[in-house]
Amino acid sequence: MVALVGRPNVGKSTLLNALIGYRLSIVTPRPHTTRHRILGIATRPEGQILYVDTPGLHRGAKHAMNRSLNRAAHQAIAEVDVAVQVVEAGRWGDEDAAVYAALGERAVPRLLAVNKVDDLRDKAQLLPFVAGVVAQHPFDEVYFVSALKRQGLDALEQGILARLPQRAPLYGEEEITDRSERFLAAELVREQLMLRLQDELPYATTVEIEQFQDRADGVAEIHAVIWVEREGQKAIVIGAGGERLKAIGSGARKTMERLFERRVFLRLWVKVREAWTDDEAALRQFGYTD
Known part of the structure; x- marks a missing residue:
């Protein structure tokens, strides 16, 4: 199982939909659109990947709803074999660092998916940006993707498959989610x-x-x-x-x-x-x- 985690509005749901090739998670420009853990199933010749789209982790959870969203995200992290932290190209802030700290709860492979690279005008900024991030927050691998334009997804998927344990498929080839x-x-x-x-x-x-x-x-x-x-x-x-x-x-x-x-x-x-x-x-x- 693979958790897609990140602060609100970095494109986790768009990435899930792109990875499974199906519009499963709802997507809007507003942060906190995702309120539940959503399981997306991708069955490939090399194996079956179970992606979990999570609510965006955020600070200042004053209301019961906000605490519920954070609990859902933390529980997803606790259950997975691989964690993919999704960040916005050129942006790393305190909330991103808090998500990274939450991943420390599990000793699982951590992959960094730098999303929205198509929105970054000066692509020369990408490598210095990532170098600054991984200098203080190490990841097993870094991938540059555009979930919206479905760029860089094959490499990310192969990196995930290489790190998943070998198990029998849990779902049929045609199934895309466990949600009703x-x-x-x-x-x-x-x-x-x-x-x-x-x-x-x-x-x-x-x-x-x-x-x-x-x-x-x-x-x-x-x-x-x-x-x-x-x-x-x-x-x-x-x-x-x-x-x-x-x-x-x-x-x-x-x-x-x-x-x-x-x-x-x-x-x-x-x-x-x-x-x-x-x-x-x-x-x-x-x-x-x-």
């Missing part, structure tokens, strides 16, 4: 919330699937509740005349149909549960568990 369609449906609605809502509101929302069933006509009927923390937030999510909620539902439904490979009938409701992000019982209800 029900879970993925909730994530795809939340992705639209992250993309379409401004400021801090997306972080006050979560999604719970109340019904997921395949009808006799082959359509997947999905009923989902969008939970917010205040009545004012509910009005914002719904929008004038319900237009924003319709747009969220339409965007999520189209993505679900591509992922699930069948038609989807999606119904959304918006409900209020005050301060759910700092309520341990609510977090368990909504699936934020270790």
Whole structure:
């Protein structure tokens, strides 16, 4: 098993999707988009790789939600055979150093994936940047990649395969995750919330699937509740005349149909549960568990 770890917004989810060749983890420009450990399965002739996309490790975890995200990331590190720390080309800060320190909890191979190299205008900066990083934070190997443009991934994958223990495959060749369609449906609605809502509101929302069933006509009927923390937030999510909620539902439904490979009938409701992000019982209800 391979953990993809890093501070928020370095491209871990985009990298996971690129490595398995499937759009599994939701991706938005916002930090803290990933809230759960996501297992992605890549089966190759040389072997099967189980990638774990983790929430971004961050400091100042004041709320129960933030502590839950950090716990999920730390637990993923504790279970893996190889750790890949993802950083942004040209950027290494205190949060990156904190992620490196967290990797010290396990004596496993550490690989450094320098992502977004295509965004760095002066490529001559790459080698001095990496030299400065590894001088104080040694890694077994360094790889330069662009997850978005799928560059440098073959070398990274081969480096991972060379360091994994030999075991029998745990999953079939066609399987890409252990997550259910029900879970993925909730994530795809939340992705639209992250993309379409401004400021801090997306972080006050979560999604719970109340019904997921395949009808006799082959359509997947999905009923989902969008939970917010205040009545004012509910009005914002719904929008004038319900237009924003319709747009969220339409965007999520189209993505679900591509992922699930069948038609989807999606119904959304918006409900209020005050301060759910700092309520341990609510977090368990909504699936934020270790």
